[in-house]
Amino acid sequence: MNKIRSLALATTAILLGSATAHAAPSYQFTLTGGYTASWQLSATPTPGDFFSGESFTVWNVSGTFSGASTAVTDLTFFNDARGGGLSLYDFNAAVSLLSTDGPQLYSGSEAAPTFLLGTFVLTVYQETTQYSLTISEIGAVPEPGAMALLLCGLLAVGVVRRLQASQPS
Numbered sequence: 001m002n003k004i005r006s007l008a009l010a011t012t013a014i015l016l017g018s019a020t021a022h023a024a025p026s027y028q029f030t031l032t033g034g035y036t037a038s039w040q041l042s043a044t045p046t047p048g049d050f051f052s053g054e055s056f057t058v059w060n061v062s063g064t065f066s067g068a069s070t071a072v073t074d075l076t077f078f079n080d081a082r083g084g085g086l087s088l089y090d091f092n093a094a095v096s097l098l099s100t101d102g103p104q105l106y107s108g109s110e111a112a113p114t115f116l117l118g119t120f121v122l123t124v125y126q127e128t129t130q131y132s133l134t135i136s137e138i139g140a141v142p143e144p145g146a147m148a149l150l151l152c153g154l155l156a157v158g159v160v161r162r163l164q165a166s167q168p169s
Contacts, residue, residue: 026138027115029063031122033131035098037088039063039075040138043115048074050110054082059091069093077113080104085122086133099125105135 024043031037039061048059057076065073065088074089085100102122106113115135122131 024114027117028134028136028138030134030136031098031131032134034129035066035131037063037065037098039065041075041115043137044108045113045115047110047113052110054079054110056106056110056113065090065097067097073097077105079106079110083125085125087125098131100131101125102133105133 026040027043029037029039029041040063041058041061045056045058047056050056055076055078057074059074060072061075062072064071068088068090069092070090072092074091076087076089078084078086080103083101084104085102086105087099088097089095090097100122101124103120104116105120106115108114117135117137119132119134122133123129124131
């Protein structure tokens with residue numbers, strides 16, 4: 001009985017420490033100024049297309065985009081060599097919604113980028129109109145497998161406690 005209890009407690013302790021996802025957290029993007037938009041992406045997105053040393057594009061991003069024909073656009077992020085910033089493109093209407101210059105919004109390569117957190121000042125391409133882009137962490141989402149293991153561990157602890165309570169002292 002003590003071995004089962006020790007195993008259940010050890011399993012629960014391990015699972016409590018590892019119940020969060022190992023996947024990258026999601027980030028909230030909020031663009032304000034003369035143009036507004038908001039969307040969420042993984043901190044380490046998989047580009048649909050990239051050009052080493054220049055930019056990467058994430059296709060079909062869902063969100064709220066002013067002037068878009070649907071709630072889905074393509075987002076291109078530029079590195080410092082290309083003027084930084086980003087562009088929003090409405091593929092369905094075949095129209096550019098916004099193209100900005102500014103700081104590079106990611107680290108790593110264009111093939112494997114990781115977004116930076118913070119608030120960034122962007123300007124319309126070749127103009128002076130300014131926008132503010134805030135990138136903030138939403139948090140990691142627990143993986144279903146980790147949650148299932150956690151629940152099994154908690155169930156095992158409950159069974160052991162119930163067995164202990166039913167045995168005479």
